[in-house]
Amino acid sequence: MSAAGVALMLGGAGILMAASPAQAAEVSYATECVPPPISGLPAVQGTTKVELTAPAEAKVGDEIEVVWKTVAAASKNPDVLDLGADTVKPTGTVTLGGAASGELKLEGPRQNPPIPKNSPMLLPDMKGTLKLEAAGEITLTPGAYNINVSKPISTDTKCAPKEEVRPAATIKVTEGGGSTTGGTTSGGTDSGGTDAGGTTSGGADTGGTTSGGTDSGGTTSGGADGGADGGTDTGGTASGGSTGGGGGETDFPGKEVSVAYACKTPIGDKNATSPVRISAKKSGGDYDLTVEFSKSVMDSPIDIPAGQVKPSMDVKLGGADKGTVKVEGPVNKEVIKTGAPIEIPDLTGTYKPGASGKSTLSPGVLTVMAAGTTTTCTPPAGVAVSLELDTSAQPGGAAGGSGSGGAADS
Template sequence: MMLGGAGMLLVASPAQAAGTSYKTECLPPPISGLPPVQGTTVVQLTAPAEAKVGDTVEVVWKTVEAASKNPDILDLDKDTVKPTGTIKVGGAATGTLKMEGPRQNPPIPKNSAMVLSDMKGTLKLEKAGEITLTPDAYDINVSKPLSTDTKCSPKEAVAPGATIKVTDGGGGTAAGGTTSGSTGGSTTAGGTTSGSTTAGGTTSGSTTAGGTSSGSTAAGGTTSGSGGSGGRTDFPGKEVSVHFACTSPGPADIATKVTIDAKKSGGSYALTVKTAKGVMNSPAALPAGALKPSMDIVVGGADKGSVKVTGPANTEPLEQGKPVDLSDMTGTYKPGASGKSTLSPGTLAIDVTLGSSKINIPCKVKGSVTPSLELDTTAQQGGASGSASSGASGTSGSTAGSTTSGGGLADTGAEDNGTLRALGLVAGTAILLGGAVFTFTPWRRLRGTR
């Protein structure tokens, strides 16, 4: 192997620039919802043709063509893309040379070629002989709107991109060690990637996505209660299983338990909706206040319509790949009909906000759902009855930020699919959306009910 960093950097004479291409698979950030990308990477390596034992040489990796374009989701801003990569060292010495490029790029429009800065690394030559340099895997980090990584690796044997003939300058030692730092203005070769995070990497500890525990509780053995005489005010619902299918860039499927509890106040009911703990894994590292859940509760039986319930945003940062507990969601149900009315889980929405960037990921119910709660209701003026397409209950008595709304489930979810997809990639940071990283893998299947 080569040991980098020590000694004087040699600007070899003459320098050589050789090109090589290889089939590559790129894995987009888990949050992007995009499948793996198959393409061809074209790399030009520049290194001295000849050098002596003890010299420290600079190797430059120029990406002539990346394996994928920036997808047709959003434009990448200037100086938001940073590449890192690895070169395999073979021949007279073996090892790896880590390469790093600056976060430096022109604006990159969507559906256009990726433009990556040149990566550099320094190599100390410690053994005479012919050394080969072969480009290997590389990562692309996008810093906005979220920090996301696309990881690319060869899918075939790669030919060497450059060769250095090392002559014995006396006093050479057996090659060993690892690649190391740079000199002058070049970036550290073998140091940590500034500002980037490994897509899919592990992080310690999990945090909840809200200030309250989202563990659902069994609501006894029954789902019904009298909302009229007797003075009863608390009506616990039963825990029911629900499967959700989410729109990209959300997860393909969420399986969880949902419980709908009600508390009578006058003629209306204050609803509290809980999901199971660890309902999904965070697709990216998100700051506090970035993720907020909401759900449309479907009103059936004697009454018709829907009630929107919302939960507070996460109070603590979320770590990529760690389980997320959705906060309890609240809202107010105002009956529009008298009789036995049921409340069932409907469309779940996950809202992610990073600065001025917002994304809404709707997750619709798959299959049939058993009602969580049945109430003996009395019609109230302006209630939910008959609101299959408009006007469920009003907002009186609702918790801050939550309102009731009518409309069938088809009317819920993202209002702007284009914005949704763009932000989705934009997970650049949390949006989890992939900072618009140019390639992405589907969001990992979210964790089901405990």
């Protein structure tokens, strides 16, 4: 049983008892901030400066307000992503000492001015309410804090002290005539948002937020982390691919080629290399295409609900034919857990040739719609050919436009 019960009361819930004039004291402490995984950034070592405001004196039974003002965050918003207005929400923890024990949870509003890249983090004040239940001196020491950024996806940066922090305020509590209830210490509700991915926060040097998006080798989703290769593979395997289309054959497996994608994600530019194979099955004068990714190219920084990830690609035509063919994959059927690989399903569509002769098919622009965000990955100009077909022109075929008759059943 703690000596003081703590209740986090938000937005005018309850009336604070009168107490002596507030005191404000500033402390600084070494801090380590861990950016969301989607940022791909290492932990940041910095100094947090906090000003705590609380009454100097109060009585047992009073409910007093504690205010945490972040004078200086541990780092700047990195040179990755501008943060929009009212997207940043901090939560923090104050440790109680002396005549009380436990922790007081504080919360700030999602309220901030626009924060440009490579500029100081500007965080709103956090507040919490402490009910005093025993006489004596109570010390208040700022500690860990979390910064949630809501866009483009919800991500968190977690910051914690790396040294012993000295108390920032002391409250002298005297008997007020009421009995001490000695309730358990509680931190109230910490609404720092989901733990993931994304974005700059709380002074953490981060990817700028996350998440909405996902960081991947061409299959970035609402917030996926990792899988990014250096992107140095410029063209993949030698061109030429597999050749088919003549005679009585109907199945034409393509050649796997390595594609160095340059991706535009909600949290910035990323490079990733993925092996891709394009195969075809002849159906009359048309071809049912299947595009396969042989491995996952990213891990998810957050839990992604079912039905939220939808990939597609514009297969590039060359040789005798020109244009693109749209192929699509199904949405994810199950929840993708944080840290789990995001598997790319087979992408399917119908190729209607627009020219007669040897036509080539190469991996083209990959688009991933995920949780309200869009990631676009572009292959290099010299991307390798995966498949070559002997085609015969069909009415309404590609020949410079789209040779897709819609996605094939998957």
